[in-house]
Amino acid sequence: MEPSKSEDIYKETKTAKVDDSHEFNEAEVKRLSNYLSTRVIEIVVGVSHKRTFYIHEGLLCYASEKFKIQLRGYFKEAQTGKIPDCQEDPELFAVFADFLYHDGWLRKRKSLYYSCEWVMVSRCYAMGERLGSKVFQRECLWKLQHSITLKKFTIANDALCRILKATTELPERTTGNEDPLRALVLRYAAGQISTLRKDPAFKELLDEHPELGCQILMRVTDDESDCQPSGAPPEKRFEDKVEFL
Template identity: 35%
Template sequence: MVDTEFKSAKAESSSGRQMVHNIAKGRKLKFSESAASPIVSIFVGNRRTFLLHSGLLNGESEKLYNSLKGDFMEAESWKINLPDEDPELFGYFIEYLYRDCSLLSRNVANYSEYITVARLYALGERLSAVKFQSIALWRFTASLNGNSKIPELSLCDLLEIACTTITARVTEDPMRAQIFWYASSRISQLQEFDMFRQLLKELSELGACLCMWLNRQQPAKPAEPSQVQQTRFEPESEYGLEGSEETQEITWTRETKDT
């Protein structure tokens, strides 16, 4: 009995890998196709498991999607472990995949939400989720200007995120640029704040990054992402072009071998 279940599970994972390979060519899926895709278990922060339709990762998270291909352990078990991620933060990404109704779709109403959106941007970088990152960046900058009132404590949190969780690049990362610009415009107030002085000691690059943005204009804001959800999926249609590989419906049913 145990041997039969093992062979069945192995056949399922093999079939699942083939499904991922079949849609790896890059064509958009209908939402209904994604919703009929095999379920992948994502264990986040060693305390919460998210059950996700694997087809939704197509074109949304290169890291997670690629882990379901080839000979990776995740491809065998259809389980992905993200022990260093925050389940509460990852929940925003899950909500983004299924519906456009989250912090990313409304104005930043509270200074603490700037911190959340910056953390979501960093999460997008770790997941190689470029579209998710671009929405987070737009939401962050849409409300940010020289008159924004972000308390010094929260601003220090943003500076720490910029220096420790977002990758520094030769061409400055756009989220880091926005944070450093805003902090430099508030440098007089920050200099009187103990936590800021401590950050200058702990983060060797911080002082130089702030100096680069002193007395400069705000970096260019990104354009608003238009119709994000509508462009993520192929429109639902009862009809297709027969013989066209690009419009053939995907069969997601997992097949098991006779034992």
């Protein structure tokens, strides 16, 4: 699969010099109000259907390495305060934008229920990879792990195929450690293989990505260690406190 224009831009910006003069210290990073004092960035998101978001620069740079390089490096976005061609899905980016401003539903212990929720969170994780947002990916991964281990809901085959397809968007890691979302989804698919292999959508997916078949079969006899959540949700990002002068 050829890389998208946005992926090419990200690879180019990874080598750029970044201005760290705006970084908050350890005490300041937990105060949401500090981020709200930074300038507001205009981001035009989408390809065919575009949507414009207005987000504080401090939050973008805190959560996304890609945006940090664009806004703190030697690019026109740093001068104009506008990112005109973010080629992500606006619906997925809306989840990311919501995440930036508060500790939302991703960290709640309530399990995912509807198939569309599983697909959306998996695609959000893949988007987080493209944005260089490890904090957002961590939230998405915990939500999926937590929901799978509760075993209150079986992911429908069509949704599972869409989630498996989302894992193909993740780059191969060179460190030898497999991406945790890919490992989680492949392990789950292996447990559903008896019904999944009869589904036309799964056969079509394997025609497009034949490597998935081998990866799933290799996990048929695995234990469920990949599916274990890390316990509590990720640490709360912002402190609820007021300093009295």
